[in-house]
Amino acid sequence: MAGRDYDAIIVGASFAGLAVARRLTGRVLLLDRNEVGAVQTSACGTPLWVPQALGVADSVLQVHDKLTVRAPTRTVTYDLSAVPFCTFDYKRFCEGLLDQTQARFLRASVTGVEDGAVLTSDGRFTAPVIVDCSGWRGALVNSGSAATPARGDFSFGLETRTALEDEGLSFWLDGSLIPRGLGWIFPVGKGSLIGLGSYVGLSKLKPALERFLRDRGTVATTYHGTYFPNRLFRPTVGRLFAVGDAAGQCLPLTAEGIRPALYFGVECGRIIQQIFDGRIALSEGLDQYRALVDHYRRAYRILRLAQWAAEHVPTRWFVALTGLAARHPVLPRWWPRYGWFGRFDPDPSPVA
Numbered sequence: 391m392a393g394r395d396y397d398a399i400i401v402g403a404s405f406a407g408l409a410v411a412r413r414l415t416g417r418v419l420l421l422d423r424n425e426v427g428a429v430q431t432s433a434c435g436t437p438l439w440v441p442q443a444l445g446v447a448d449s450v451l452q453v454h455d456k457l458t459v460r461a462p463t464r465t466v467t468y469d470l471s472a473v474p475f476c477t478f479d480y481k482r483f484c485e486g487l488l489d490q491t492q493a494r495f496l497r498a499s500v501t502g503v504e505d506g507a508v509l510t511s512d513g514r515f516t517a518p519v520i521v522d523c524s525g526w527r528g529a530l531v532n533s534g535s536a537a538t539p540a541r542g543d544f545s546f547g548l549e550t551r552t553a554l555e556d557e558g559l560s561f562w563l564d565g566s567l568i569p570r571g572l573g574w575i576f577p578v579g580k581g582s583l584i585g586l587g588s589y590v591g592l593s594k595l596k597p598a599l600e601r602f603l604r605d606r607g608t609v610a611t612t613y614h615g616t617y618f619p620n621r622l623f624r625p626t627v628g629r630l631f632a633v634g635d636a637a638g639q640c641l642p643l644t645a646e647g648i649r650p651a652l653y654f655g656v657e658c659g660r661i662i663q664q665i666f667d668g669r670i671a672l673s674e675g676l677d678q679y680r681a682l683v684d685h686y687r688r689a690y691r692i693l694r695l696a697q698w699a700a701e702h703v704p705t706r707w708f709v710a711l712t713g714l715a716a717r718h719p720v721l722p723r724w725w726p727r728y729g730w731f732g733r734f735d736p737d738p739s740p741v742a
């Protein structure tokens with residue numbers, strides 16, 4: 391039987407967990423209750439540079455250089471060509487990252503942490519460094535009890551794969567379809583993922599989604615949906631690091647959570663490797679990671695304010711604002727800045 395003592399334990403083998411593991415040499419245990427890449431929860435849209443920088447460009451399904459915002463009163467088209475977006479295959483993306491790690495992957499459910507040991511369905515494991523990448527529930531940072539999706543801190547998204555083709559990347563703002571939320575169509579090469587998101591965490595979205603699909607002349611296949619945070623939580627709790635949705639790093643307004651999970655994961659991994667190398671103590675590593683996340687608090691606050699506006703300002707006014715943001719010379723001032731947020735190293739070399 392493999393050992394039970396490690397240099398680091400990472401809980402969650404999705405975007406955040408794989409990004410942390412990818413940077414680490416040493417004895418690392420990567421735990422997840424599902425096989426890597428088996429359970430997709432998102433539409434998997436992200437800037438094209440992200441899979442390219444991580445060496446998993448073969449997971450890209452479709453490149454998008456336009457985004458259309460549709461509302462009952464008008465349609466606004468954004469030119470994304472300065473930083474194109476893409477949709478990618480979740481399984482291929484995650485498996486590609488797993489191939490780049492030296493960690494031992496174990497399929498096991500984690501129930502909490504006790505006396506410095508991680509408790510799992512496969513017994514106890516110990517390590518000086520523990521990272522919670524378990525998504526919105528924060529299996530460790532919330533002491534094993536599920537995070538409460540309190541109104542305000544969590545949004546909810548539900549989507550389905552459809553056969554709909556030939557519609558570009560689009561967001562739909564329509565209070566009669568979903569109040570205080572948005573709809574989306576993300577083409578994925580063959581067919582599209584179509585979904586609805588509620589900024590206020592309403593989870594009974596199926597009837598509205600079915601109506602949305604009917605209006606588009608298509609039908610649902612399988613559904614997936616879950617909560618995602620729209621507020622930064624604590625990046626460290628005691629001696630635990632938290633990355634991705636477990637730390638509330640999903641961006642408010644746009645609900646982009648993949649890129650922040652990967653970015654903070656890469657950076658957290660870099661800090662942990664310094665601890666492994668004896669260059670800094672664990673306490674310094676925790677301080678460094680907290681300082682890094684704090685650096686972005688203002689940007690998160692601005693996006694949260696924009697999300698508040700999307701929820702409360704009448705749709706036609708909000709869409710008029712998005713129309714202004716899509717125009718030259720306004721667009722080139724903010725889009726590349728947003729699109730390049732979280733840029734990884736130009737040559738992020740994975741562990742040998």
Ligand SMILES: Cc1cc2nc3c(=O)[nH]c(=O)nc-3n(C[C@H](O)[C@H](O)[C@H](O)COP(=O)(O)OP(=O)(O)OC[C@H]3O[C@@H](n4cnc5c(N)ncnc54)[C@H](O)[C@@H]3O)c2cc1C
Nearest residue numbers: 402404405406423432433434435500525547634635647648
């Ligand atoms: C419908 C929908 C569409 C979305 N679309 C996009 C999009 O297009 N682009 C984008 O950037 N973001 C999108 N998001 C947000 C994005 O999915 C999340 O922000 C992102 O997945 C966070 O990554 P993560 O690694 O932190 O957590 P997750 O991807 O949630 O991964 C957590 C991992 O931990 C494992 N786990 C959880 N609990 C335990 C436990 N107790 N024991 C063991 N393992 C456990 C899970 O199995 C999972 O593998 C979407 C969200 C939803 C709901």
